[in-house]
Amino acid sequence: MKRLLSALAVLALTATMATAAEKVTVFAAASMKDVIDEAARQFSAKDGTQIVASYAASSALAKQIEAGAPAQIFISADLDWMSYLARRKLIDPASRQIIAGNALIIATDQAMADSDARTLLDARRFAMGDPSNVPAGKYGKAALETLGLWGEVKKNAVFTENVRLALQYVVLGEVKAAIVYASDRMAAPELKEAYRFPASSHAPILYPAALIEKNASDQARAFLAFLTGPAGQAIITARGFMGAAEAKS
Structure with a gap:
């Protein structure tokens, strides 16, 4: 036994x-x-x-x-x-x-027809990952600095703890635009890619x-x-x- x-x-x-x-x-x-x-x-x-x-x-x-x-x-x-x-x-x-x-884009709701980064971000609040610790935010800030826009638009930025949350802010109507990865927009087909940052504006x-x-x-x-x-x-x-x-x- x-x-x-x-x-x-x-x-x-x-x-x-x-x-x-x-x-x-x-x-x-x-x-x-x-x-x-x-x-x-x-x-x-x-x-x-x-x-x-x-x-x-x-x-x-x-x-x-x-x-x-x-x-x-x-x-x-x-x-x-x-x-x-x-x-x-x-x-x-x-x-x-x-x-x-991946690539970096500005995603907006379907009603927006703007295609210029300055126009998309300078007159309205937008979401992006926190540049201090979120990679998408770091890439976004770098791209805007390269384009000479960061000083103008950072006042409108709503920083999030990850890139998917930035996307959700647009989906829920909390903001009109978000800086996200191109792949993220596929999770929200109701949004459109209004602008794609040049690959040369940020690190790969x-x-x-x-x-x-x-x-x-x-x-x-x-x-x-x-x-x-x-x-x-x-x-x-x-x-x-x-x-x-x-x-x-």
């Missing part, structure tokens, strides 16, 4: 460990939500691996990982916050890679991904490989991002 109970205990422990191993925790920039949700659905359908994703500004996620949050994969909306974790030796450097790219918008060294499992490695493979890249481009090859070119 004791041997049977011992064997059952071992089997139960093995089953528990297997269940835990089939869960992958992804910390991803808010702008990647639609991509990761769909990638998780497709990946889970193959072998039952559960993908649990947390979305927020890259800065907030990096700080959480630094504080010990149990993420296995980090996907940032800019290079700086990935480098922040790299300097603290919290990522597997060999796994770090660019998985996508790149999405690095990496494994969190102390937490990464074989399943996490497999999911990251899925994102960089043909199926994952098809999801990325279908949702308005540039694929990895184009982003790095």
Whole structure:
């Protein structure tokens, strides 16, 4: 009887460990939500691996990982916050890679026909990510500075904690425009792209991904490989991002 109970205990422990191993925790920039949700659905359908994703500004996620949050994969909306974790030796450097790219636009409601950045932003309130810590906000401020507009329009800016919230401000009618990524507008088809910032007005918008060294499992490695493979890249481009090859070119 004791041997049977011992064997059952071992089997139960093995089953528990297997269940835990089939869960992958992804910390991803808010702008990647639609991509990761769909990638998780497709990946889970193959072998039952559960993908649990947390979305927020890259800065907030990096700080959480630094504080010990149990993420296995980090996907940032800019290079700086990935480098922040790299300097603290919290990522597997060999796994770090660019998985996508993006463009920066001004999204407005359908009633607006303006196409000039100054006109769109100078006479009305607009939303954008907080330039002090949100990558989309940093890119937006840099682009407006390059165009010589930041000094004129910053008085109208409503800063948000992530780029998706800036988009929602327009959808809800709280503001008339928002500086967001081109991919974000696809989540709000009722809005239109009124202006696209020249690529030369800001640093390239790149999405690095990496494994969190102390937490990464074989399943996490497999999911990251899925994102960089043909199926994952098809999801990325279908949702308005540039694929990895184009982003790095």
